[in-house]
Amino acid sequence: MSAPDSHPGVLRGILQDDQILLAEGRTLPLAQARLLPAVSPTKIVCVGRNYAEHAKELGNAVPTEPLIFMKPPSSLNGHLGAVVYPKISQLVSFEGEVGIIIGRRARRIKQEEADAYIAGYTIVNDMTARDLQKKDGQWTRGKGFDTFCPVGPCWVPREEIDFQSLRVTTRVNGEVKQDAPVTDMIFSVGAILQFVTEFMTLEPGDLIATGTPPGVGPVQPGDVIQVEVPGLGILENSIVAE
DSSP, rough: OOTTTTTTOOOOOOETTTTEEEEEEEEEEEOBBOOOEEEEEOEEEESSSSSSHHHHHHOOOOOSSOOOOEEEEEEEEEEEEEEEOTOSSOOOEEOEEEEEOOOOBBOOOOOGGGGGGGEEEEEEEEEEEHHHHHHHHHHHHHHOOOTTTEEEEEEEGGGOOOOOOEEEEEEEEEEEEEEEHHHHHGSHHHHHHHHEEETTTOTTTOOEOOOOSSSSOOTTOOEEEEEEEEETEEEEEEEEEO
């Protein structure tokens, strides 16, 4: 997070109710802080079409193995940060998801070992320029714009979360658009980490976005998106024109 003017620079803290606990017993009211992205990954690895109903709503086949793509770290955005609607797109969509934060270097791990490599969980909004994604035939440009990966508001240690109990709810201007349990995921967290680490080394702090449930749709400048996952909080972002 970033502190207000009276505390220049970047500080790390623990969110407790409406207070941020800082070093040496200091506290900072949450309302006075600007939260930066909850992670600083070397890479952002995403799983596409990991909910069968989401694949179907876009007219795509349900994958038989994890469908992996990446977003650049330059796309990171924080809680209450503005998502910039790019001039070259006419169809920008939201995608609420649960994010996995890697805790230690992972290479060729087995899915039953996955928990030992997870530091915690957060919320991700995988913003997508859907028209460019379809036009390009691959997803880098449509998914990779600056501000297109809001993460937060914080991250919660793995030991404090029952992952199987989580549920993703996304609202646009207060209207529920997505609402599904993570148990609807096609590929489990363990299966995802095993698949990814067969070809890629994951480093501490890397972010894995586990896929979005059905209900994705377009947004316009002025809209406010809230992705809520009980136990992880509410990630809120507004859309602004470029």
